[in-house]
Amino acid sequence: MISEASYLAVKTLSAIYILTCAVHRFLPDPAARQLGPLTPYLLPWVAFALVPVFLYTGNKHFWLRSNRVYKTKPGNVYPHRDPILGVDWMISASKGLKAYNLLETWDDLFASIGNSFWHLAFGKWILLTNEPENLKVLLSTQFESWPIGGVRQTTTVITLGPHAIFSVNGKEWQQGRALIKPSFVRNQVADLECQDRHVERFIQKIPRDGSSVDLQKLLYLMTMDSATDFMFGYSTEMLLNPTKETSEFTQAFDHALYVSASRARLGWISYLIPDKKLDHSVRTCQRFIDRYVAKASADEKLKERPYLFLHELLQSGASMEHIRDQLLAIIIGGRDTSASTLSALFWTLARRPDIVKKIQDEIASLDGQKPTWEDLKSFKYVNMALKETLRLWAPVVTNMRCAAKDTVLPKGGGADGQSPLFVPKGTAVRWSLHSLHRRKDIFGEDAHEFRPERWETLRTSWEYLPFSGGPRTCIGQQFALTQMAYVVVRVFQTFETVEPKDERPMLHTLSTTTSLLNGCHVSFKAS
Ligand code: HEM
Secondary structure, X not given: OOOXXXXXXXXXXXXXXXXXXXXXXXXXXXXXXXXXXXXHHOOHHHHHXXXXXXXXXXXXXXXXXXXXXXXOOOEEEOOOOOOOOOHHHHHHHHHHXXXXXXXXXXXXXXXXXXOEEEEEEOOEXXXXXXXXXXXXXXXXXXXXXXXXXXXXHHHHHHHHOOOOOOXXXXXXXXXXXXXXHHHHOHHHHOOOHXXXXXXXXXXXXXXXXXXXXXXXXXXXXXXXXXXXXXXXXXXXXXXXXXXXXXXXXXXXXXXXXXHHHHXXXXXXXXXXXXXXXXXXXXXXXXXXXXXXXXXXXOOHHHHHOOOOHHHHHHHOOOXXXXXXXXXXXXXXHHXXXXXXXXXXXXXXXXXXXXXXXXXXXXXXXXXXXXXXXXXXXXXXXXXXXXXXXXXXXXXXXXXXXXXXXXXXXXXXXXXXXXXXXXXXXXXXXXXXXXXXXXXXXXXXXXXXXOOHHHHHOOOOOOOOOOOOOHHHOOOOHHHHHHHHHHHHHHHXXXXXXXXXXXXXXXXXEEOOOEEEOXXXXXXXXXX
């Protein structure tokens, strides 16, 4: 094993040689260039050949020194065929995205390499980790050292804008969160009037004659309507009144989110490739939001509500650009996540009448009455089914943070990955809930199965993170859980059975959040 001192010596000597050669070659005064007997040995081609030696030994020395100073061990590395740029990783990621099995590919890599490993993305090292202890450090105990950055930030800035809560850190993030938070106080979330309005419209759209419907499409419209109603006091009414303008916005928003998330997964270099369609989609979304704000702010009813996020934003004197960014963030937070979870749940229920029966038995106590907030909280099985859906198909399935300084993660070092791991400043760390939530050592041998009953006894903390954790934990969690439970209860009060109308397997599109590639084609029979 070559020692730290040897790497330091070779690095220093090659640096001295390269610098001396440069000085000798580029000094304007020929007399000053003469370095006595050394001059004949200063050969430019040797200096060029020493550049990679300097870079290699410098890197080796940096890692050996850091591991000594921070008392860490080197982590496992993806077996690259291209160990300089990691183009092989990018090709395999591209193939995974195209075949809709990227997350499964990562599951296999975690199983074969270890729960944390390094890989290259166009010359930059990225750490993939699956360790609850690391996520606790990233999201909570060392929150300040792990801001949103790198390609994760670039993605949100392109699609949602530079001021969106998902794009910012520090003071700007604190102010943004403080402005949103009062919307989610208990009495506002527990007020089911808003939910009821949109859920009933959604149920009305489901055919009663047993014909097939793509529930996912309806769910995205419903969650958009209810999130905008709840947060801004002015519903987009996409379910009731789908217009050309709203469908243009939906398509543009989905396209922008998908393209920028794919680019983030492929690496920083993909952002250098211009994409006119992406730019056009972003502009379409901006125009839609600007028109929406103009209409909403002219609505007198807005002023009657006790706390309205949009009202507060307008009152605060924020610029139009700032308001637009916050609104787009709330739309992605409130629309895509809940719609994605409910689509995966109904897809599954259509194939699991046993679970539907248990839900129906539980909600029978309502005797057809609409549930209250307290009823929803008391339905243990409905909530376990939602929890299980969020375990297997968490909509924010991958995420990342960037090290703000040289730092250490508790796990990932050494061949067994159990020792602390050094992470240099600027490094991106990414995780996949698809893999973490399927770890057999945490969730049992049946971790791949949909079994809500596991939550009767299972207690988790940093092993289960559909809503993330720490200071940036999802602010809409209670709103989402209430809404989703309300949908499930009202659907099964209205319909007796749900059946699949699509033979294809469940595949997910990986955008900023996940959605079902082929939709959720099912049919219902009324009670
Ligand atoms: C099933 C439903 C939901 C899931 C799984 C979910 C998941 C998440 C996750 C994982 C984060 C952390 C993102 C990060 O730090 O990078 C987050 C943040 C956030 N979510 Fe949700 N979310 C859901 C519903 C909602 C709803 C309904 C709203 C609002 C109407 C909402 C608003 C937000 C906001 C504003 C943040 C940013 C918090 C911050 O950065 O301080 N979410 N959500």
